[in-house]
Amino acid sequence: MGKKTGKQTYYFTNPPVIISTGTVAGPIEGQGPLQADFDEILTDPRNNEKTFEKAERSILTRACQLALDHASCPTGEVDLFLAGDLLNQIISSNFTAATLNIPFLGLYGACSTAALGLGLGAMLLDGGFAGTVLTATSSHNSTAERQYRFPTEYGAQRRPYQQWTVTGAGAALLGYDRPGPKITAVTFGRVVDLGSTDPLNMGAAMAPAAADTIRQHFEDTGWDPNVFDLIVTGDLGKIGFELCREELAESGLKLGDNFSDCGIMIYDLDKQDVHAGGSGCAASALVTYGHLYKRFQRQEIHRILLVGTGSLHSTTSVQQGDNIPCVAHAIRIEA
Amino acid sequence: MGKKTGKQTYYFTNPPVIISTGTVAGPIEGQGPLQADFDEILTDPRNNEKTFEKAERSILTRACQLALDHASCPTGEVDLFLAGDLLNQIISSNFTAATLNIPFLGLYGACSTAALGLGLGAMLLDGGFAGTVLTATSSHNSTAERQYRFPTEYGAQRRPYQQWTVTGAGAALLGYDRPGPKITAVTFGRVVDLGSTDPLNMGAAMAPAAADTIRQHFEDTGWDPNVFDLIVTGDLGKIGFELCREELAESGLKLGDNFSDCGIMIYDLDKQDVHAGGSGCAASALVTYGHLYKRFQRQEIHRILLVGTGSLHSTTSVQQGDNIPCVAHAIRIEA
Numbered sequence: 001m002g003k004k005t006g007k008q009t010y011y012f013t014n015p016p017v018i019i020s021t022g023t024v025a026g027p028i029e030g031q032g033p034l035q036a037d038f039d040e041i042l043t044d045p046r047n048n049e050k051t052f053e054k055a056e057r058s059i060l061t062r063a064c065q066l067a068l069d070h071a072s073c074p075t076g077e078v079d080l081f082l083a084g085d086l087l088n089q090i091i092s093s094n095f096t097a098a099t100l101n102i103p104f105l106g107l108y109g110a111c112s113t114a115a116l117g118l119g120l121g122a123m124l125l126d127g128g129f130a131g132t133v134l135t136a137t138s139s140h141n142s143t144a145e146r147q148y149r150f151p152t153e154y155g156a157q158r159r160p161y162q163q164w165t166v167t168g169a170g171a172a173l174l175g176y177d178r179p180g181p182k183i184t185a186v187t188f189g190r191v192v193d194l195g196s197t198d199p200l201n202m203g204a205a206m207a208p209a210a211a212d213t214i215r216q217h218f219e220d221t222g223w224d225p226n227v228f229d230l231i232v233t234g235d236l237g238k239i240g241f242e243l244c245r246e247e248l249a250e251s252g253l254k255l256g257d258n259f260s261d262c263g264i265m266i267y268d269l270d271k272q273d274v275h276a277g278g279s280g281c282a283a284s285a286l287v288t289y290g291h292l293y294k295r296f297q298r299q300e301i302h303r304i305l306l307v308g309t310g311s312l313h314s315t316t317s318v319q320q321g322d323n324i325p326c327v328a329h330a331i332r333i334e335a
Numbered sequence: 336m337g338k339k340t341g342k343q344t345y346y347f348t349n350p351p352v353i354i355s356t357g358t359v360a361g362p363i364e365g366q367g368p369l370q371a372d373f374d375e376i377l378t379d380p381r382n383n384e385k386t387f388e389k390a391e392r393s394i395l396t397r398a399c400q401l402a403l404d405h406a407s408c409p410t411g412e413v414d415l416f417l418a419g420d421l422l423n424q425i426i427s428s429n430f431t432a433a434t435l436n437i438p439f440l441g442l443y444g445a446c447s448t449a450a451l452g453l454g455l456g457a458m459l460l461d462g463g464f465a466g467t468v469l470t471a472t473s474s475h476n477s478t479a480e481r482q483y484r485f486p487t488e489y490g491a492q493r494r495p496y497q498q499w500t501v502t503g504a505g506a507a508l509l510g511y512d513r514p515g516p517k518i519t520a521v522t523f524g525r526v527v528d529l530g531s532t533d534p535l536n537m538g539a540a541m542a543p544a545a546a547d548t549i550r551q552h553f554e555d556t557g558w559d560p561n562v563f564d565l566i567v568t569g570d571l572g573k574i575g576f577e578l579c580r581e582e583l584a585e586s587g588l589k590l591g592d593n594f595s596d597c598g599i600m601i602y603d604l605d606k607q608d609v610h611a612g613g614s615g616c617a618a619s620a621l622v623t624y625g626h627l628y629k630r631f632q633r634q635e636i637h638r639i640l641l642v643g644t645g646s647l648h649s650t651t652s653v654q655q656g657d658n659i660p661c662v663a664h665a666i667r668i669e670a
Contacts, residue, residue, distance in 0.1 A: 001336065002464035004414070008438050010464055051655050079339070080523065087649065088423040090443045091657075094526060094647035098660040103343050103523035105455060106443035106647070106662075108425045116440060120455075127462020129337035129345055147651075188415065188438035191429060312429035312441070314422065316482075320386050322426075325433040327441075 002126060006220025008187050008213075015182040016125040016133075018118075018333070019073075019173045021289035022066025024059040026141065026167025028274070029286060032267045037291040038168075039066050045142060045167055056140035056169075057092040060085070061099050063169035064136050067289075071173050078102045078173070079130035082121050084113040085138050085281055086165075087147060092138050102134065111206075111235045112189075113137040114170060114285040115308025115329040119186035121174045122331075136171035139280030148199065148315060162200050163237040163263060164274035170285030172293075181296040185332040187220060189213035191312065193325040199311075199318045203240020203263070203276060206309040209326035210236060211247040214307055217330045218253060225255055229301040230292070234284035234309040234328070235263035237277035262287035284308050292333075302335040337461060341555025343522050343548075350517040351460040353453075353668070354408075354467075354508045356624035357401025359394040361476065361502025363609070364621060367602045372626040373503075374401050380477060380502055391475035391504070392427040395420070396434050398504035399471050402624075406508050413437045413508070414465035417456050419448040420473050420616055421500075422482060427473050437469065446541075446570045447524075448472040449505060449620040450643025450664040454521035456509045457666075471506035474615030483534065483650060497535050498572040498598060499609035505620030507628075516631040520667040522555060524548035526647065528660040534646075534653045538575020538598070538611060541644040544661035545571060546582040549642055552665045553588060560590055564636040565627070569619035569644035569663070570598035572612035597622035619643050627668075637670040 003011045023038045030041030040062065047055040060083070068075060081100055083093035084107035097104035109116035117135030124130045142152045144165040150156040174183070192212050196205035210233045218225060225231060236244055241261040248255055262284040263277035288306055295301045308331070313324040338346045358373045365376030375397065382390040395418070403410060416435055418428035419442035432439035444451035452470030459465045477487045479500040485491040509518070527547050531540035545568045553560060560566060571579055576596040583590055597619040598612035623641055630636045643666070648659040 002459075002462055004464070053651055053655060084441075084443060086424075088651060089421075089445065089647060089649035091647070091649045091652045094660050094662075095652070095657070097526040097647075097662075098528040101525050104526050104662060105451060105523060106419075108419060108441035108443045110424065120440060123462055123464050124337075124458060127337055127458055127464065129339070129458050129462065188440060190436050191432040191439050193433040312424065312426070312432075314424035314426045316388055316423060317426045317430070320388060322389075322430070325429050327429075327432075327439060 002123060008216050009220035010186050012122060012126040014126050015184045016122045016174045017176060017178055017180040017182050019175045019178045019180050020067050020070035021293045022063040022171045023286050023290040024063050024169050025286055029166055029168050029266060034266055034291040037294045052140055052142040056138050056143050057095045059169040060092050060136055060138035061096045063171040064096060064100060064134060067171040067173045073173060075100050075102055078132045078134045080105060080124060080133050082107055082117045082135040083137060084108050086110060086144050110310030110312055111279060111281050112308035112310030112327055112329050113281045114288060115306055115331050118183060118331045119188060119329055122183040122186060125174055132175040134173055137281040137285050138169035139166055139282040141165045141167045144280055158275055159200055161239050161276050163203060163276045163279035165280040166266060166278040166282040168282035168286045170289035172289050181333045181335050183331060184334045187213055187217040187330040189328040191325045191327050193323045196324045199313055202279060202311040203237040204243055205324040206236055206311050206326040207240040207243035209328040210244045210307055210309045213328035213330050214248060215251060215253055228258055228303050228305050230304040231255060231259045233261045233307045235279040236261045236309060237263045239276050296335055304333050306331045337458060343551050344555035345521050347457060347461040349461050350519045351457045351509045352511060352513055352515040352517050354510045354513045354515050355402050355405035356628045357398040357506045358621055358625040359398050359504050360621055364501055364503050364601060369601055369626040372629045387475055387477040391473050391478050392430045395427050395471055395473035395504040396431045398506040399431060399435060399469060402506040402508045408508060410435050410437055413467045413469045415440060415459060415468050417442055417452045417470040418472060419443050421479050445645030445647055446614060446616050447643035447645030447662055447664050448616045449623060450641055450666050453518060453666045454523060454664055457518040457521060460509055467510040469508055472616040472620050473504035474501055474617040476500045476502045479615055493610055494535055496574050496611050498538060498611045498614035500615040501601060501613040501617040503617035503621045505624035507624050516668045516670050518666060519669045522548055522552040522665040524663040526660045526662050528658045531659045534648055537614060537646040538572035539578055540659040541571055541646050541661040542575040542578035544663040545579045545642055545644045548663035548665050549583060550586060550588055563593055563638050563640050565639040566590060566594045568596045568642045570614040571596045571644060572598045574611050631670055639668050641666045
């Protein structure tokens with residue numbers, strides 16, 4: 001049974017365990033600093049499929065299979081599958097769900113999907129509605145870029161503040177009675193719209209939503225941010241991350257060296273040509289389910305706050321002159 | 336706390352109540368047989384907005400406000416907002432969430448969204464994660480048609496088996512300690528892909544998913560279909576509905592006169608030029624939150640099974656030659 005504390009935060013009576021994870025990273029992500037912590041790395045971004053969209057769903061399905069295999073869990077034992085992605089009508093997730101044959105709840109949270117799936121999955125487990133939940137998400141540079149901006153084949157010049165959509169997929173199997181880090185609290189965010197209108201600068205658009213949820217989490221729990229080994233936003237990138245840090249500091253919450261961003265961590269920003277860092281659902285999924293999950297296993301970290309961030313615009317809303325509404329969800333994970 | 340029965344069905348320890356609803360119907364829906372049961376009817380499909388997309392979100396926001404007003408519930412008392420729609424990146428829901436300022440979980444289930452929101456909302460309430468949940472969805476003929484098919488301004492000739500995307504929005508406020516029909520069981524569906532490829536014949540594509548979930552619900556519960564005043568699919572339309580009935584009969588489940596479809600009920604198929612009937616998220620939302628909710632209030636019905644149906648394709652997946660995967664979620668509602 002859940003217990004709400006403060007305005008937006010929930011504790012669990014019986015905190016669900018992240019039993020296993022599965023990750024597949026794209027070629028560029030596989031050359032980055034976290035390469036050793038991904039299960040599989042693509043050599044071909046098309047993964048032997050005819051289209052990039054089919055490639056994206058193939059790696060999402062593969063990540064799910066890896067998570068299931070790592071726990072020796074047959075699909076028939078999974079009660080619910082929660083997934084979403086960036087593509088219109090979340091087709092990567094829908095087609096993966098058709099393969100898995102597990103009752104499916106489709107999510108849309110843009111790049112906050114990993115956090116949304118973890119939080120919702122944990123609630124359904126703690127609420128007694130499932131014994132095992134699989135949650136997953138993906139993004140692909142060539143599918144997202146052509147849907148939101150330009151086909152990558154055009155070779156369009158990118159602005160220095162733009163982020164690089166991460167190619168990859170991550171899945172996590174949640175349940176009980178197995179070892180693993182636990183999901184102990186969740187803060188679901190409100191949609192924040194501070195008037196940002198540039199879809200090429202999503203980090204700046206998402207920063208206020210991230211700050212809002214982080215502030216709310218600490219207000220609701222009364223915890224000291226220093227008890228966390230890591231407070232990690234989803235994919236703000238260099239510019240959005242600094243804006244978020246500044247906004248938090250201005251409101252009296254000064255975060256220290258334990259504050260970072262998956263979009264910054266996943267690449268070597270000095271050597272890899274990714275401008276402001278990574279974005280896309282796979283940014284936080286690869287970092288959390290790959291790198292951070294393995295750090296938990298190696299007992300290098302014991303308590304983190306994952307703050308998934310999502311930019312909730314579409315090309316149509318941008319073309320019609322709308323602002324970019326954003327959201328962030330915070331998930332506390334403890335050894 | 337939830338209790339799973341059979342493979343895919345959940346019962347509630349403390350069944351949540353549908354405290355209030357809010358509905359806004361489009362002009363054509365407002366001329367149909369259920370007009371008296373909608374809260375508001377648009378005279379202008381653009382609802383004084385500059386674009387159809389802005390009109391869609393305006394009626395979604397209005398439906399939410401109506402549901403809150405009918406229960407005299409300020410937004411500050413709602414714990415979670417669950418919503419989704421057909422537009423790319425569910426922008427109608429995102430912008431409505433930005434207005435409401437309630438922690439937001441974005442859903443994607445295509446036309447099954449009303450059922451998905453009801454089922455998930457009920458689980459979060461029964462699991463102790465919320466005292467009050469608002470769930471809503473919308474569709475708009477002119478936004479969906481131009482996104483999925485042709486802009487309505489083209490006046491493209493429609494095929495006789497096509498359905499008409501319903502313009503409308505519906506919202507439901509779920510909670511406790513108030514009178515109203517209760518959500519007593521939920522069967523979440525698997526994604527079914529039987530090889531259908533025609534996106535103009537979505538009823539036929541969705542029929543097997545609807546049949547799968549209905550069959551599973553009765554297998555899981557062991558109930559007799561005749562105890563329901565109504566077993567109502569989301570938006571199969573005339574053709575999909577007959578296919579679903581046939582498929583169920585072939586597998587030994589003969590449904591009688593209490594079996595119907597929201598897409599058929601919402602229009603007068605003899606007089607209104609909507610071909611095979613209604614489709615879109617608003618089809619089941621308007622019928623359930625408008626017509627059926629009021630029938631519960633008038634004590635004309637006491638037990639229904641809503642089977643929301645969703646076609647999970649995108650224009651990209653269709654263009655790439657993919658099949659159309661579909662899903663259906665069943666929600667038992669009892670007085």
